[in-house]
Amino acid sequence: MAIPDYPAVRAPSIEDLAEIETAARQTAYGLSEFSTGFIFGYLESLELEASKINGNICIFGRYLKKHFFLPPLGSNKINETVNTCFKHLKEKYGGGRFVAAPKEFLRRFQDNPRYEIESDRNNFDYTYLTKDLIDLPGSKYQAKRNLVAQFKRNYDYRLVEMDKRVLFACMQLQEKWCNIKSCLMDESMSMESRFVFKILSNYHKLKLLGAAIIINDEVEAFAVGEALDDSTAVIHIEKANTHFRGIYQAINNFFCSEKLKSFKFVNREQDMGDDGLRKAKMSYYPHHFAEKYIISQK
Template identity: 25%
Template sequence: MDTTTDIPRYPATRPLALAHKPLLDPLFAVLQPRVSELTFANLYLFREAHAYRLTLVEDSTVVLGQGYGGEEYFLPPLGGDVAGVLRLLLERGMTLYGADEPFAARYLAGEGVVVEEDRDAFDYLHLRKELAELPGNRFHKKKNRINYFIVRHSFSVAVYGATHREGCLALLGEWRRVRGGIDSPSLELETKAAAEALLLTDRLGLEGVVVLVEGRVAAFALGERLNRDTAVCHFEKADPFMEGVSQLVDREFNRLLFADCTYTNREQDLGEPGLRAAKLSYHPVELVKKFRARRA
C-alpha cells in the first residue's frame, strides 16, 4: 500500500527534474554526504529507475523513491527539522533508505525503530592516491594487467569532452550487447543512465576520462565530487575484449581528476558476486554502510 498520501503537509509530489538542481545542490553541500546516491546527478540519472520524486514535509525537502522490486522508501530528509520529519514519516509506516552510520547513530537510536544493514548497497571507499598509483604488492595484478595492455596497444588518454561522446555511446552499446544474456534488473537502467550522463556531463557537473586505442574509445569513466574530500565514480565501462583497459581507465580517472580529494567512492556491488570480488580486489579502506529503518 502506498502510504505517502498520509504525510502531513504534503502539498505536492513532483518528479525529479533538471530544474531541481539549484534546489538540491546547496542542501547536499550542507549535508556533505558519504553515500553515493546523494548527489543531484545520481538521483537525476536514475530518476526513472527509482521513480524519484520530491516533496516538502514541514520544512524539509524529502526525496521519495522505489527499489527495483517496487518497494517505496524515502531518503534522509534534507534541511529543516530532520529528526522531527524523520519521526513523522516513520510513524506513518514509511521506510527510510540510505542512512549512513553517523546518521543512524544520531537519528535512529531510539526505541521502536528497526534498523537493518543493507550489505548489497554498501559503498566501496578507497584512497584516491592508491588507485592512481597502485603501490606495492597488493596491486601487483592490477599493474600486470595494465602493462599487458600497454605493450600491445597504441593508446592515448584524454579528459572526456563532447568530441568523445559518440565513441563512448558506441562502446556503451557494445558493453550492453555483450551482457545481453545477463539477468539483472539494473542492466537496462544502468545503460540508459550512463548514456544520458554522457549527453549531460556539463549540465550535471560530471567529469570523466577516456582511453582511445587507434582513435576509438576503448574505455571511459565518469564521476563527480561527492563531498569535500571524496570523489565518486558513477560509471566505468570498458571494451570487454581488451584485457587491461578497465584497470587502466580506473587508474587514469583517479590520476587525472579530483586530485585534491583524499578518497574515491566506487559505489555498491548490488549483491552481484563477480562485481563484489572485483571491487574488493581494489582493497577499500572502508565499506560505507547503508541502513534501512522502519517502525517496529
C-alpha cells in the first residue's frame, strides 16, 4: 500500500521504506533522519506518520511532547508543502515545528518575518572521511591507533557477521548496557534502547550492515549501520563492554574497515547535547557536519 495523499496520514510500514529511501536519495539531504533504520527503529517512540503533499513525502512525529515534521522529500511546491505541514500540526495539535531542516532550506525562510530559525547544534550529524576512520592517520589519531593496537595485542578476539545467534547475543549485551546505565530511568536512553532492540530484531529485513567482536565465545561489542546514499554510510549503533580496553576504538575501526570501506564518508549521527558523547565524536575529527535547523512559525 502506497503512502497516502494528504489529508490522509498514517504510520509508515516496513513496505513503505523503499519508497522513502528512494525519495530521500533523490532529494539528497544526507541526514540520518531519513535512513530506513531511523524511521523504522523510532516509528513508535516518535509516533511517526507519513503523507504525500504535492507529491512530496512528509513525515510527522512527536518528541518529548512536541510535534514536528521533517523536511519534505521531493521538489514540487516545497514552500506550499511546508506551509501545509505547519497548518496540519496547528489544526490537529495546536502547533509544531519544522525540525532537521538542512542549511540549503534556510534561504526559503530566513528573510520571511513569519518564521523563526534556530541552529540545532545538538542534532548536527558528525560526518567523517571513511579513510580516516580506517587508517587513523597522523599524530592526531595516535592515541586511537595505540588503543586499537593494544586491543589486538591483549585479546584473543574474532570479528563476526550478524547471524541469528550473534544478533541474539547483541541483544543480551544491549540489555546489560541498559541495566548498567539505568536507561529505563531516562526517557532518551530508554528510547534509544528500544531502537536498538527493534533494529536488531529486524536486522535482515532492513538490509543493514553490521559486525560483532567475540571474545571467549561472548559478544563484547557490535556495530550496525547502513548505506545513506551512494557515497555515505550511517552508523546507528556502537555498543561495547568497556571491561576490554580499547574495544570501542576497535569496533569502530574494524567495522569501517570491513563493511564501510566502499563509502567515502561515514555519518556517525548526533551527540544530542551530551558532553561526553560530543567529546568522543570530536576526538575523531569530523570532516564536516550535516547541519540542521529548527524553523518555527511566529
